[in-house]
Amino acid sequence: MTELQITGLTKAYDPGSTVLCGLDLTVPSGSLAAVLGPSGCGKTTLLRIIAGFLRPDAGTVTVGGRVLSGPGIQLPPEQRRIGIVPQEGALFPHLSVARNVAFGLTDRAGRRQRTDELLDLVGLAGYGDRMPHELSGGQQQRVALARALAPRPALVLLDEPFNALDSALRADVRADVRAALRATGATALLVTHDQQEALSTADLVAVVRNGRIAQCGTPQDVYRHPMDSWIAGFVGDAILLPATAVNGTATTALGTVQLRTPSGTTADTPRQGTVLLRPEQLELTEPTANTPRGTVTDVRYYGHDAMITLAVDHLNVPVNIRVADPVTPQLGDHTGIRIIGQATLHP
Amino acid sequence: MTPERAPRTLLLPACLAGALALLPLAYLAVRALERGLGYAWGIVTTEHTVLLLGRSLGLATVVVSACLLLGISLAWLTARTTLPGAAVWSVLATLPLAIPSYVAAFAWQSAIPGLAGFVGSAVALTLVSFPYVYLPVAATLRGIDPAHEEVSRSLGIGPVRTFLRVTLLQVRPAAAGGGLLVVLYVLSDFGAVSLMRYDTFTRGIYTSYQASFDRTPAAALSVVLVLMTVTLVALEVRTRGRAGHFRVGGGAARRVASHSLGRAAVPALAWCGAVTAAAVVFPLGALGYWLAAGNSATWDPARLAHTAGVTLGVAAAGAALTTVLALPVGAVAARYRGRTAHLLEQAAYAGHALPGITVALSLVFFAARYAYPLYQELPLLVGAYAVLFLPVAVAAIRAAILQAPPVLESVARSLGRRPLRVLREVTVPLAAPGVAAGAALTFVVCMKELPATLLLRPTGMDTLATRLWTETGVGAFAAAAPYAAALIVLAAVPSYLLGRHRT
Numbered sequence: 134m135t136e137l138q139i140t141g142l143t144k145a146y147d148p149g150s151t152v153l154c155g156l157d158l159t160v161p162s163g164s165l166a167a168v169l170g171p172s173g174c175g176k177t178t179l180l181r182i183i184a185g186f187l188r189p190d191a192g193t194v195t196v197g198g199r200v201l202s203g204p205g206i207q208l209p210p211e212q213r214r215i216g217i218v219p220q221e222g223a224l225f226p227h228l229s230v231a232r233n234v235a236f237g238l239t240d241r242a243g244r245r246q247r248t249d250e251l252l253d254l255v256g257l258a259g260y261g262d263r264m265p266h267e268l269s270g271g272q273q274q275r276v277a278l279a280r281a282l283a284p285r286p287a288l289v290l291l292d293e294p295f296n297a298l299d300s301a302l303r304a305d306v307r308a309d310v311r312a313a314l315r316a317t318g319a320t321a322l323l324v325t326h327d328q329q330e331a332l333s334t335a336d337l338v339a340v341v342r343n344g345r346i347a348q349c350g351t352p353q354d355v356y357r358h359p360m361d362s363w364i365a366g367f368v369g370d371a372i373l374l375p376a377t378a379v380n381g382t383a384t385t386a387l388g389t390v391q392l393r394t395p396s397g398t399t400a401d402t403p404r405q406g407t408v409l410l411r412p413e414q415l416e417l418t419e420p421t422a423n424t425p426r427g428t429v430t431d432v433r434y435y436g437h438d439a440m441i442t443l444a445v446d447h448l449n450v451p452v453n454i455r456v457a458d459p460v461t462p463q464l465g466d467h468t469g470i471r472i473i474g475q476a477t478l479h480p
Numbered sequence: 481m482t483p484e485r486a487p488r489t490l491l492l493p494a495c496l497a498g499a500l501a502l503l504p505l506a507y508l509a510v511r512a513l514e515r516g517l518g519y520a521w522g523i524v525t526t527e528h529t530v531l532l533l534g535r536s537l538g539l540a541t542v543v544v545s546a547c548l549l550l551g552i553s554l555a556w557l558t559a560r561t562t563l564p565g566a567a568v569w570s571v572l573a574t575l576p577l578a579i580p581s582y583v584a585a586f587a588w589q590s591a592i593p594g595l596a597g598f599v600g601s602a603v604a605l606t607l608v609s610f611p612y613v614y615l616p617v618a619a620t621l622r623g624i625d626p627a628h629e630e631v632s633r634s635l636g637i638g639p640v641r642t643f644l645r646v647t648l649l650q651v652r653p654a655a656a657g658g659g660l661l662v663v664l665y666v667l668s669d670f671g672a673v674s675l676m677r678y679d680t681f682t683r684g685i686y687t688s689y690q691a692s693f694d695r696t697p698a699a700a701l702s703v704v705l706v707l708m709t710v711t712l713v714a715l716e717v718r719t720r721g722r723a724g725h726f727r728v729g730g731g732a733a734r735r736v737a738s739h740s741l742g743r744a745a746v747p748a749l750a751w752c753g754a755v756t757a758a759a760v761v762f763p764l765g766a767l768g769y770w771l772a773a774g775n776s777a778t779w780d781p782a783r784l785a786h787t788a789g790v791t792l793g794v795a796a797a798g799a800a801l802t803t804v805l806a807l808p809v810g811a812v813a814a815r816y817r818g819r820t821a822h823l824l825e826q827a828a829y830a831g832h833a834l835p836g837i838t839v840a841l842s843l844v845f846f847a848a849r850y851a852y853p854l855y856q857e858l859p860l861l862v863g864a865y866a867v868l869f870l871p872v873a874v875a876a877i878r879a880a881i882l883q884a885p886p887v888l889e890s891v892a893r894s895l896g897r898r899p900l901r902v903l904r905e906v907t908v909p910l911a912a913p914g915v916a917a918g919a920a921l922t923f924v925v926c927m928k929e930l931p932a933t934l935l936l937r938p939t940g941m942d943t944l945a946t947r948l949w950t951e952t953g954v955g956a957f958a959a960a961a962p963y964a965a966a967l968i969v970l971a972a973v974p975s976y977l978l979g980r981h982r983t
Contacts, residue, residue, distance in 0.1 A: 184894055209487070210893035217894045223887040227909045237895030284895060 135197040135287040135320045136162045142192035152178045153344040165321045167331035170341035176324045180290050185210035196287045216281030216289040221297045222273040224265035230276050231261030237284040251279040254313050270298050271306045289321040307334050328368045365409045376408040378478050383408050386448040387425050390472045406478040412455040416471045424469035429462050486816040487899035494808035498827035501870050504842035511845045512699040520700040536680040540666040546606040547662045551613025559621040561739045569752050576759040577611045580928045582671030583964050584608045587766035590957035600676040607759040609665045613658035620654040660716040668835035670931035675952050681705045682837050702838040713833040770961035788966050791943040798865030798926035802873045803919040810877030832871040839867050840932035861936040865926045873918045880914020920974040
């Protein structure tokens with residue numbers, strides 16, 4: 134078992150500029166967690182503390198019950214059994230691919246076999262004699278993963294490893310990395326600022342804000358039930374509408390929507406708040422007298438779907454709606470709007 | 481980013497190197513004060529000492545003034561005017577750096593024996609050290625924004641007054657930094673002043689050491705000299721720090737316009753030609769003359785080959801030890817911040833402020849008392865090279881390690897490597913070209929070293945520099961010439977390789 138457990142992690146580089154303030158995070162054994170946050174939220178600091186390159190001011194880090202950092206304990210990086218996959222791979226430029234992968238293997242006898250095994254795992258069998266500069270960016274990244282996995286680490290840390298890759302390649306490498314991690318059963322932590330990457334790659338998404346975990350859950354959970362409007366906007370496109378809730382139904386400028394948690398509002402005690410909707414929760418309808426209406430002001434076509442921007446009567450912000458191909462609305466069209474599904478009322 | 485604290489296994493050897501670098505300084509003070517503060521003070525305040533001090537400072541003042549004149553004028557002509565062949569002149573202006581001061585002194589004295597004394601010392605030292613002013617000033621002139629000069633001209637100020645009031649002001653920090661290096665060079669120099677028989681502090685220390693069994697005067701004088709040079713180094717570091725503020729806005733704004741020389745091109749060319757002739761052509765010519773004038777009595781190929789072999793051997797040993805000691809210091813200085821790393825770097829740079837003669841003396845004293853078997857043995861000489869040239873190697877290694885991405889070291893640590901093995905398996909291979917360059921540079925300066933070699937060499941051993949010094953000292957110029965030539969040729973090989981490596 135290699136569960137990662139972090140409690141009360143605090144780190145300040147200078148007094149007064151705290152980077153992490155009491156961060157708690159648990160990653161179950163064998164799962165891939167994404168730490169998602171804007172730049173400067175402390176996610177890189179978190180990674181470096183886990184790897185042992187930084188000493189936390191307070192808090193503990195344990196992997197599989199073994200305390201790595203804690204009161205009076207600070208294991209050096211080489212004793213932690215934590216593999217790292219840095220940005221752009223950071224292969225040793227003076228060593229061949231095979232020697233890069235074998236770098237962390239101390240057992241001479243099994244070294245060759247283990248190296249071949251891992252190159253095979255990442256789909257680069259036969260590339261052992263190449264030098265790093267002879268590989269493409271995606272191949273370098275795979276070798277970096279193989280190198281990290283070779284000594285059978287308790288935990289693998291991936292620091293925005295797909296950033297340097299072009300978008301076409303990125304999805305492939307991401308899928309391969311996930312498959313390789315699954316195959317070895319390693320617990321892994323992926324640091325990223327890309328919400329699509331976090332949602333599509335990880336089993337668990339932890340959103341970091343101001344040195345704390347703002348929300349941690351499955352990708353679906355975080356996307357569908359964000360704890361607040363900031364998280365909602367950070368993990369995806371969000372439409373925030375002022376609303377009045379009565380008896381479990383919220384009334385907005387785009388019509389009424391069913392609330393997930395009725396929270397005891399009655400006709401006598403209405404509540405004001407903000408309702409969060411995703412662009413795919415809105416549907417275009419024929420404009421009729423009793424539906425909310427809008428005018429198409431922009432159409433962005435992506436191929437598999439399109440984003441339509443509407444100016445809605447009685448609403449001073451534009452509304453984005455995602456529609457599947459074939460896309461029929463044209464600029465200047467008048468249309469009706471309907472809300473599908475449920476929503477949550479945020480105070 | 482790397483770990484905030486340097487691991488102990490790296491810090492320990494680095495501290496050892498730092499302590500070694502500081503040992504001479506500390507021991508010198510101990511030795512000077514051995515017979516009481518009053519006794520030492522008495523020596524320092526004698527009329528003789530004050531005379532030495534006056535001569536050293538006087539020589540430094542004259543040399544630095546001449547260097548500023550030569551350095552700034554050549555820099556402006558090559559960097560900012562339409563001087564024909566500016567690129568060639570700018571290379572020629574840096575060549576004197578490769579000529580040891582005692583070779584220049586040899587050349588001048590052999591040609592004009594009457595020059596010995598103050599004038600000869602000043603001429604020889606000026607002509608070898610003006611590149612210290614030329615290089616930073618030329619770099620600054622190439623980089624400055626011409627807008628200031630244009631504004632000045634548009635405000636009705638003529639070209640000469642614009643040069644004095646605007647351009648000169650802009651190069652002032654660079655010129656001041658270079659000037660301080662020249663003063664440091666003059667105060668530490670032993671080769672030129674001893675051959676020119678001009679009693680400055682360094683020669684005074686040497687004479688006092690040779691003449692008397694009481695070693696306290698030599699130690700006390702050394703302490704005064706070290707205090708002067710340390711003050712200068714501190715000043716130099718401060719001006720370097722401030723110079724940065726003079727550059728406003730990054731990036732090259734515009735190509736700097738060149739002033740048309742017009743009819744002034746002829747005197748400008750004559751000036752550049754005269755300086756180059758005196759600083760480069762003349763010493764080489766004198767050397768050639770004495771080589772040709774030599775006969776079988778002055779030429780002893782077997783002895784020359786033997787001396788060259790010995791020189792290469794001790795220089796290689798010195799460069800090897802210096803590089804090994806500099807590696808952990810350079811790694812700590814490049815990768816870690818904090819008080820310890822900073823102190824360590826400062827300690828390693830101490831040698832930069834220590835004249836060779838003082839380091840040699842302190843090691844003589846130290847060995848005579850605590851390590852007698854080492855007294856006048858090779859290890860002590862090699863140790864002196866390490867103390868003197870640690871700054872050269874540390875600076876090169878630090879720069880080389882800064883070029884290697886630190887993330888690779890993090891990866892190696894995470895794969896289970898201890899810090900020292902990371903240094904050996906990752907950092908050093910990556911930084912190898914720069915480390916090799918640092919070692920080669922150290923090798924060259926070890927080969928040219930004179931005062932420490934004179935004092936610390938085993939009895940009967942000679943390097944090219946000491947043979948050259950001895951023969952010139954007795955006026956045997958034809959006998960000295962082959963050693964000078966061999967020294968220049970041998971030093972030129974690594975210098976040439978270094979130059980090729982950089983391009």
